[in-house]
Amino acid sequence: MSGRRPAPSTPPPPPAVQKLALRYAKRGTLRFASHRVLQRAFERAVRRADLPIAYSAGFTPHPRLSYLGAAPTGAASEAEYLLLRLSEVLPPALVQARLNAVMPPGLPILQAVTWDDAVFGDLAKQLTASLWQVELDQVDGAGVAASAAAFWALEEFQAIQVRPGPTGAAESSRGGARSKPPRQIEVRGNVLALDLAKTSGRPCPDPGKPCAILEMVLRHATPVVRPDDVIAALAATGLEIGLPPRATRLAQGVYAVETGLVQPFSRIAALAPKP
Amino acid sequence: MTQPEPDSLWPLIEPLLTEAHDPVQYLGGELNSRSKDWSQDQSETIRWVLAFPDAYSVAVPNQGLQMLYEIINERPDALAERAYAPWPDMEQAMRRAGVEWFTVDSHRPASRFDIIGLSLSTELGYTNLLTCLDLSGLALHAKDRRQSDPLVIVGGHCAFNPEPLADFIDGAVLGDGEEVVGAITDSTRQWKEQGKPGGRAGLLERLARADLVYVPAFYTVGYDEQSKQIAQVFPNNPAAAPRPTKKTVLDLDEWQYPKAPLVPFAETVHERASVEIFRGCLRGCRFCQAGMITRPVRERSAPVIERMAQKAIAATGFDEVGLLSLSSADHSQIAKLAKTMADHYEGSQTGLSLPSTRVDAFNLELAQELHRGGRRSGLTFAPEGGSERMRRVINKQVTEEDLIKTVATAFGQGWRSVKLYFMCGLPTEETADVTQIAALAGRVIATGRATAGHKDISCTVSIGPFVPKPHTPFQWAAQCPPAVVDERLAALRQAVAALGKPGRAITIRAAPGRPAMLEGLLARGDRRVGTVIEAAWRAGARFDGWREYLDMDLWEETAAIVLAERGLSLDWYTTRPRDYDEVLPWDHLDAGLDRDWLWDDWVAATAAEGVEDCRWSSCYDCGVCTRLGTEIQLAVGL
Numbered sequence: 042m043s044g045r046r047p048a049p050s051t052p053p054p055p056p057a058v059q060k061l062a063l064r065y066a067k068r069g070t071l072r073f074a075s076h077r078v079l080q081r082a083f084e085r086a087v088r089r090a091d092l093p094i095a096y097s098a099g100f101t102p103h104p105r106l107s108y109l110g111a112a113p114t115g116a117a118s119e120a121e122y123l124l125l126r127l128s129e130v131l132p133p134a135l136v137q138a139r140l141n142a143v144m145p146p147g148l149p150i151l152q153a154v155t156w157d158d159a160v161f162g163d164l165a166k167q168l169t170a171s172l173w174q175v176e177l178d179q180v181d182g183a184g185v186a187a188s189a190a191a192f193w194a195l196e197e198f199q200a201i202q203v204r205p206g207p208t209g210a211a212e213s214s215r216g217g218a219r220s221k222p223p224r225q226i227e228v229r230g231n232v233l234a235l236d237l238a239k240t241s242g243r244p245c246p247d248p249g250k251p252c253a254i255l256e257m258v259l260r261h262a263t264p265v266v267r268p269d270d271v272i273a274a275l276a277a278t279g280l281e282i283g284l285p286p287r288a289t290r291l292a293q294g295v296y297a298v299e300t301g302l303v304q305p306f307s308r309i310a311a312l313a314p315k316p
Numbered sequence: 317m318t319q320p321e322p323d324s325l326w327p328l329i330e331p332l333l334t335e336a337h338d339p340v341q342y343l344g345g346e347l348n349s350r351s352k353d354w355s356q357d358q359s360e361t362i363r364w365v366l367a368f369p370d371a372y373s374v375a376v377p378n379q380g381l382q383m384l385y386e387i388i389n390e391r392p393d394a395l396a397e398r399a400y401a402p403w404p405d406m407e408q409a410m411r412r413a414g415v416e417w418f419t420v421d422s423h424r425p426a427s428r429f430d431i432i433g434l435s436l437s438t439e440l441g442y443t444n445l446l447t448c449l450d451l452s453g454l455a456l457h458a459k460d461r462r463q464s465d466p467l468v469i470v471g472g473h474c475a476f477n478p479e480p481l482a483d484f485i486d487g488a489v490l491g492d493g494e495e496v497v498g499a500i501t502d503s504t505r506q507w508k509e510q511g512k513p514g515g516r517a518g519l520l521e522r523l524a525r526a527d528l529v530y531v532p533a534f535y536t537v538g539y540d541e542q543s544k545q546i547a548q549v550f551p552n553n554p555a556a557a558p559r560p561t562k563k564t565v566l567d568l569d570e571w572q573y574p575k576a577p578l579v580p581f582a583e584t585v586h587e588r589a590s591v592e593i594f595r596g597c598l599r600g601c602r603f604c605q606a607g608m609i610t611r612p613v614r615e616r617s618a619p620v621i622e623r624m625a626q627k628a629i630a631a632t633g634f635d636e637v638g639l640l641s642l643s644s645a646d647h648s649q650i651a652k653l654a655k656t657m658a659d660h661y662e663g664s665q666t667g668l669s670l671p672s673t674r675v676d677a678f679n680l681e682l683a684q685e686l687h688r689g690g691r692r693s694g695l696t697f698a699p700e701g702g703s704e705r706m707r708r709v710i711n712k713q714v715t716e717e718d719l720i721k722t723v724a725t726a727f728g729q730g731w732r733s734v735k736l737y738f739m740c741g742l743p744t745e746e747t748a749d750v751t752q753i754a755a756l757a758g759r760v761i762a763t764g765r766a767t768a769g770h771k772d773i774s775c776t777v778s779i780g781p782f783v784p785k786p787h788t789p790f791q792w793a794a795q796c797p798p799a800v801v802d803e804r805l806a807a808l809r810q811a812v813a814a815l816g817k818p819g820r821a822i823t824i825r826a827a828p829g830r831p832a833m834l835e836g837l838l839a840r841g842d843r844r845v846g847t848v849i850e851a852a853w854r855a856g857a858r859f860d861g862w863r864e865y866l867d868m869d870l871w872e873e874t875a876a877i878v879l880a881e882r883g884l885s886l887d888w889y890t891t892r893p894r895d896y897d898e899v900l901p902w903d904h905l906d907a908g909l910d911r912d913w914l915w916d917d918w919v920a921a922t923a924a925e926g927v928e929d930c931r932w933s934s935c936y937d938c939g940v941c942t943r944l945g946t947e948i949q950l951a952v953g954l
Contacts (some may be wrong), residue, residue, distance in 0.1 A: 070326075070330075070343040070344070070345055071343065071345070071581075073333050073339040073340050073342075073343055074340050074343075074581055075340065077583070078340050078581045078582060081581070081583070082581060084633075085347070085579060085632070085633035085634075086633065087633075088633040088635065088665070089630070089632070089633035096665070102665070114339070115333070115334050115339070143633070145345060145346075145347065145581075146345075147345065284331045285331050285334040285335075
């Protein structure tokens with residue numbers, strides 16, 4: 042016997058009166074958290090923080106949280122975005138503080154703002170590209186630069202994206218998804234910038250084994266092109282890679298060569314109505 | 317004397333996770349997890365690995381392990397970290413990269429702790445136990461371990477017959493863990509402080525002398541050459557008790573654990589704040605090992621249960637409270653408790669659940685209370701036996717009339733589906749006992765349609781093969797051959813089909829009979845079965861509780877070869893009935909139950925005679941209270 046309330050017979054949940062946009066990070070071991078894991082962490086945190094979260098109506102009400110373009114499992118991030126709807130108006134700083142008090146240490150809320158679509162527009166449309174930093178261990182820095190230059194000179198690069206699913210066992214357990222077949226994607230056209238200057242920006246953890254850091258701006262395409270796909274492309278041009286690369290999303294926003302990457306919250310001060 | 321702190325294995329683990337399935341299970345750092353410093357203030361710190369050798373999703377919700385994790389970590393002189401069985405893909409990756417079995421809390425190698433405590437709730441985790449030990453670099457056989465190796469101690473229900481694991485484990489703890497983990501920690505600390513007199517064997521003797529731990533190596537088992545049965549079991553070490561005894565915690569209110577349940581990042585089988593409302597069960601179902609080995613009943617008081625639930629919800633953010641026990645509606649204060657708690661959580665997003673309940677009208681009222689204003693989708697009942705006669709044999713005291721009456725009321729109140737649990741292959745069972753399930757399910761549908769006034773009524777029949785377990789009246793029973801189980805299930809499907817149209821509202825979910833033979837072998841096996849486990853594991857057996865991984869061909873072939881060398885067979889261990897005079901492999905382990913009472917109850921079963929719940933009726937001398945100095949603890953007046 043198990044049950045959850047409220048049900049259809051009960052009055053509809055109180056309506057949402059405030060929409061908040063949050064930027065959060067995915068750090069440390071939690072870079073291995075999948076999108077589903079993050080959703081669960083936020084739903085729990087919202088409950089533990091006792092926030093007046095708005096619930097959807099219907100048979101099984103859900104807290105009204107929307108996630109915008111989650112970073113892939115295995116990638117860290119300093120710029121994940123989430124929309125959250127409250128049934129009472131609260132100062133964004135208070136919501137941020139209350140969530141941070143209960144979120145796992147690897148998932149801090151970095152910014153919270155009240156988001157008014159009428160003033161700021163659709164947040165999702167302001168997240169069309171990402172700045173990625175990819176750490177490569179046990180590679181030759183000069184080799185990375187050469188491979189990157191060769192890749193940059195290409196007109197297009199078709200990659201095969203392997204999409205590992207859960208184990209056979211996990212498939213039959215709760216909520217397990219099926220493995221998906223590999224697919225072919227075009228990589229080069231979605232790489233908007235590839236910064237070679239950064240390839241020697243950091244001391245290597247093991248001085249005997251050289252390393253490199255690459256920065257790249259990727260357009261949010263469908264299907265999505267991941268930093269791993271770019272690294273796979275570099276490997277295809279002859280680069281030897283020792284350990285799996287570690288990717289971190291540093292920022293999301295709208296990219297243009299002239300402006301660089303413009304992050305959505307940076308426009309708020311200018312657009313917000315003056316008191 | 318203190319062991320140096322081992323390096324974290326994280327830098328070696330991390331590169332493996334990019335390719336691993338569900339990598340989040342290897343991260344640790346879950347809400348309410350702990351990661352204490354390697355050395356505490358005391359002169360000697362006792363370090364436990366608490367392990368559950370199954371997949372993370374099944375392992376984490378285990379209540380027993382969560383309790384011990386908190387109890388040990390609250391001590392200033394001890395720490396406990398958790399470890400689980402890696403999935404086969406991760407095991408392979410770990411072997412390739414030379415990464416030892418690690419704890420998820422600090423990613424320390426399990427081999428560097430003092431004690432590895434493994435909880436075994438199903439026999440089908442035995443091969444995973446070997447994987448974990450082997451990945452740790454420990455010798456598989458206890459006798460080959462080095463002085464510096466941790467003790468390997470098992471607990472949980474399977475510890476009541478640890479004989480098939482005798483080669484691999486250093487010890488087994490029978491019964492409740494709350495008090496005994498403290499006593500083991502104390503003994504181990506004293507032994508370390510005194511300079512480890514006698515080495516590993518010295519520590520095991522200490523633990524055995526105080527009757528904290530059963531040490532298989534301290535007992536010799538002799539076999540009869542003719543019958544192949546056990547001739548005798550005798551202690552070969554003066555420290556060994558003639559009959560190691562199970563541990564019983566009498567006052568559950570003194571042990572309010574877990575206080576802050578773990579909140580896993582990854583999805584697990586139970587996502588709720590569980591509060592154990594009582595331990596033990598006196599219904600006397602003859603197939604039920606849990607009900608026999610956890611006697612007597614010890615209830616938690618209602619105010620403590622309410623407080624534990626509130627604290628657990630606040631500490632976790634779970635949206636469901638589960639009131640756990642072997643038969644939750646039997647708590648003496650359940651009606652009051654359900655009302656108070658339903659009042660408390662009304663209007664919140666927190667739901668209540670009451671798993672494991674029996675069929676009657678009272679429970680339906682309870683269900684209404686718990687689902688107040690909520691959805692009424694499905695009710696679950698467990699008649700277990702298909703016919704009235706079968707239910708008397710297994711002592712499941714529920715009549716068809718009770719069930720139909722309850723179901724009628726339920727459908728009248730808006731419930732739309734009923735799930736019924738049964739077993740197949742029970743002692744004295746005939747095909748007709750099983751096919752009768754069809755008639756019962758048919759009546760459920762007909763009654764449901766008549767009462768509800770519509771046809772949107774369904775009934776799911778879920779059937780599992782019966783496996784005789786140690787320390788139960790059925791420990792002497794012959795397990796039903798899988799072909800017979802499958803035949804009876806086929807007959808049941810035909811009987812359901814013969815119902816015509818109403819039969820389409822009945823769904824049969826039945827597990828095939830064959831895998832139950834493995835469970836039967838491991839459950840009632842003796843020390844000679846250890847060779848089969850090791851050989852099957854070496855041949856690749858892993859995660860035998862998962863049908864995706866279970867390789868019955870491999871097990872049957874291995875058992876045939878290994879056991880034939882000794883003149884034994886899989887059938888000898890499973891489908892062979894035992895006599896009163898046969899020495900059973902677990903007879904030297906004291907679960908408190910009087911062997912003659914078990915035998916009398918077995919004889920009564922074959923005559924289809926029942927016994928009452930001794931909580932409400934008179935004592936029937938099962939032996940637990942008198943032999944162990946325990947008694948039933950009800951929450952009345954608490």
